[in-house]
Amino acid sequence: MIEFKSVAKRYGKKEVLHDISLTIPEGEIVSIIGGSGCGKTTLLKMINRLIPITSGDIVVNGTSVHDLQPVELRRKIGYVIQQTGLFPHMTIRRNLELVMDLHAIPNNGREETIRNMMDTVGLAQDLLDRYPIELSGGQQQRVGVARALIVDPEVILMDEPFSAIDPITRVSLQDELRSLQDTVKKTIVFVTHDMDEAIKISDRICLLREGYVEQYDTPEAILRNPATAYVESFIGKNRIWNSPEFIKAEDIMIEADNLCTPTDSLVRCIQKIKAMPQEFLIVVDKYSHKFHGLLNARMIREQDDLHKTAADIMKQPKAVAHVGDSLPDVLNTIRQLHRPYMIVLDDKECLAGIITQSSLVATMGSQYIDEEEVV
Numbered sequence: 457m458i459e460f461k462s463v464a465k466r467y468g469k470k471e472v473l474h475d476i477s478l479t480i481p482e483g484e485i486v487s488i489i490g491g492s493g494c495g496k497t498t499l500l501k502m503i504n505r506l507i508p509i510t511s512g513d514i515v516v517n518g519t520s521v522h523d524l525q526p527v528e529l530r531r532k533i534g535y536v537i538q539q540t541g542l543f544p545h546m547t548i549r550r551n552l553e554l555v556m557d558l559h560a561i562p563n564n565g566r567e568e569t570i571r572n573m574m575d576t577v578g579l580a581q582d583l584l585d586r587y588p589i590e591l592s593g594g595q596q597q598r599v600g601v602a603r604a605l606i607v608d609p610e611v612i613l614m615d616e617p618f619s620a621i622d623p624i625t626r627v628s629l630q631d632e633l634r635s636l637q638d639t640v641k642k643t644i645v646f647v648t649h650d651m652d653e654a655i656k657i658s659d660r661i662c663l664l665r666e667g668y669v670e671q672y673d674t675p676e677a678i679l680r681n682p683a684t685a686y687v688e689s690f691i692g693k694n695r696i697w698n699s700p701e702f703i704k705a706e707d708i709m710i711e712a713d714n715l716c717t718p719t720d721s722l723v724r725c726i727q728k729i730k731a732m733p734q735e736f737l738i739v740v741d742k743y744s745h746k747f748h749g750l751l752n753a754r755m756i757r758e759q760d761d762l763h764k765t766a767a768d769i770m771k772q773p774k775a776v777a778h779v780g781d782s783l784p785d786v787l788n789t790i791r792q793l794h795r796p797y798m799i800v801l802d803d804k805e806c807l808a809g810i811i812t813q814s815s816l817v818a819t820m821g822s823q824y825i826d827e828e829e830v831v
């Protein structure tokens with residue numbers, strides 16, 4: 457865990473970070489994002505004291521960084537930068553050994569550690585005897601990550617590590633970092649200016665603006681509820697539509713009006729169906745809207761005794777959605793069941809709404825319609 461306690465940074469008279477208080481939980485990836493010059497690198501480098509703190513304190517796993525010796529600090533905190541910082545005249549093996557030398561890691565077992573680390577970051581062993589220039593940008597960056605991990609630090613700081621890498625390799629490095637994190641479970645602070653990258657890899661995102669924390673929350677919360685107009689403009693309007701897993705059934709459902717109660721007679725149900733565009737009725741309690749089942753026109757026509765009630769003949773749907781289910785899950789179920797609609801229930805199993813093919817088209821289509829065009 458890393459705690460920022462009222463941290464400020466001044467360069468000369470100019471304050472570039474103002475009263476930052478922030479907790480980065482153990483084992484999470486937290487992205488620091490913001491425009492150029494907003495203070496991301498400064499914030500990051502104060503954690504390993506590459507940049508001195510003007511006022512306030514940063515506490516890493518219970519110890520103030522002021523109380524850590526530089527050597528101890530570098531050992532506890534790995535650091536990965538965009539320009540990898542590999543020594544060009546040394547092989548990859550030597551580059552990795554060098555860090556182990558610096559941290560006085562004993563010789564025995566080193567080769568095994570190095571080989572394991574190459575596996576961990578997805579590099580072939582034969583690259584160990586090559587020079588950095590003989591590796592692609594993506595491979596060099598993997599070595600950069602291996603070098604940060606090899607002394608088993610508690611925390612890893614990454615400053616725009618993938619920003620100089622081509623887009624395709626970059627996406628795979630992001631995927632790898634996320635799955636690597638699932639095994640190594642380090643606390644990772646990741647600076648980026650790319651919102652897609654932040655959303656993809658982070659447990660939490662800290663959006664900085666001119667040295668202030670504008671919003672600090674999970675990617676989902678930031679996409680759903682941008683705290684300020686600045687956050688909204690930074691993430692881009694309707695940005696949530698690029699992350700369908702964050703879109704919930706309740707965002708796409710519409711109100712259902714084709715309702716009947718369990719005690720409604722079939723005669724009453726027929727009247728209702730005739731008055732509705734839908735071919736079916738949703739059976740719910742009158743006031744609570746507790747969900748009981750479904751019945752359609754065909755099921756009613758098959759009955760000879762129209763004095764029966766809705767409850768007598770209704771059926772359970774093969775699947776229902778709940779308000780918090782994600783859009784991809786809902787779409788999957790609709791596709792698998794070959795049903796043109798889906799009932800959405802709340803956490804008390806009461807009817808919340810319904811998703812139909814036309815409601816999907818309507819809600820998903822609305823994002824492409826510019827508000828101004830509508831006016």
Ligand SMILES: Nc1ncnc2c1ncn2[C@@H]1O[C@H](COP(=O)(O)OP(=O)(O)O)[C@@H](O)[C@H]1O
Pocket residue numbers: 467472490491492493494495496497498499
């Ligand atoms: N050594 C320095 N001396 C004076 N000003 C600096 C120094 N380093 C950074 N700054 C200023 O501090 C602000 C934050 O810089 P930085 O943390 O590098 O931003 P970011 O990484 O978000 O682009 C910028 O206005 C930058 O010009």
Ligand SMILES: [Mg+2]
Pocket residue numbers: 496497498
């Ligand atoms: Mg920077």
